[in-house]
Amino acid sequence: MPAMGTRIADTIRERIEQMIVTGEFADGERLDEVKLAEQFGVSRTPLREAFQSLAASGLLTLEARRGAFIRHPDFVELVEMFEVMAELEAMCGFRAARRVSEQQMRDIGRTIEACEAAIARGDSDEYYRENETFHHLLYEASGNSFLAREAARLHKRLKPYRRMQLRVNGRMPQSMREHRAIYAALEKADPKAAAAMLRQHVAIQGERFNDLMASYRQMAPRKAG
């Protein structure tokens, strides 16, 4: 964690990042420096530094002398990104199967139960939170801190689009079964099974491909001037 004291630029970065990953901006929308600076009560300087940082993380796009834009990935790129995400998670699972600690297994087990409870209550926000925790615990359990950071980074970047996957009818119970299967593979210390399960869990393939495409088409019209 890079020293993050009282720098306004860092705070701004966090806040804009949050706005982006919660899907607050439409595709193609331009982030007005003056307006945002006013909104946050700061000058343009820290705001622009935040922009640079966010752009390097891929969360927004800077166009020379035109400004900062939200550019949602097109469908092809979205599939590409999930393809990489699937492989990173598989890699985490593979390594975690050998390296995961008992404490980590308990934590993972807890998030699975919390997920199921959330579904039972119909609390989808809680479900998303716990699901996220599940995956982050897995990244950590890989025992490769660099891999964990990179996986978390891409995970964050995909956040606005992950809901599309889960919104589909019947996806959540299926997702839960997969969580349990992943847990079982870790418990058996079976790297290949864990990797395969996770690849399957995250990848966009088969029916899921069509589901995502349909969801994407519903979301796509949200274009901004």
Added chain:
Amino acid sequence: MPAMGTRIADTIRERIEQMIVTGEFADGERLDEVKLAEQFGVSRTPLREAFQSLAASGLLTLEARRGAFIRHPDFVELVEMFEVMAELEAMCGFRAARRVSEQQMRDIGRTIEACEAAIARGDSDEYYRENETFHHLLYEASGNSFLAREAARLHKRLKPYRRMQLRVNGRMPQSMREHRAIYAALEKADPKAAAAMLRQHVAIQGERFNDLMASYRQMAPRKAG
């Protein structure tokens, strides 16, 4: 001297990035804003924006109210990074085996020959250049543009440390044999073989682990106040 065509911040970013990946800075070195601004003949503003961008890419570390520092990865993290790099390259190879075009195969073949010619001439700079091209062509050949970008990003970040691997006695001819094996796997359209070859080619394991560790120890003392 204000705006004149291209963004200064971008130019500065490129130049500093180049300085970093060519290993121009020692571990722990602080990048003096005033001195660098003077050196480049610009104000601190675009320089600081470049810093933000570089920090987000992992090429330098920003510490609140202390400055921008070059923090070389420790040995463990370096191994972790190569582990991820190996997997990304394997992934590229897997996909490239199915998707690579004939033109791309010709280009890849050409870089292999250029590499071998460079070795024969003892031109190591040229060798590094062509080797880099070989890998970048492979990333592109994966057919997944997002994957290609991510692989290229990590490749760049590892650049200062890749030479350590190759400097080892006899590594270059071995590396060339691997290039040819990778080429053969692509030609046979054998995804698993291509992936395995690339994982093997990039990963730090077996003897290579010890070689890298030795090289790292020689490089490590380059600490700055």
Added chain:
DNA sequence: GTCAAACCTCTTGTATACAAGAAGAATGAA
């Protein structure tokens, strides 16, 4: 001589001022 506290200086972080493209509006010709 050693330790601690105040102070000074140097560097970073933020705000503001200014320059210069870019996009759009107004103007004029066909």
Added chain:
DNA sequence: TTCATTCTTCTTGTATACAAGAGGTTTGAC
């Protein structure tokens, strides 16, 4: 009316000014 051109305005990009923390240094007490 339509197209091209000029001009206006708005926004970004860069420089500079100013504020404030961090680190080192001096000074004083013991």
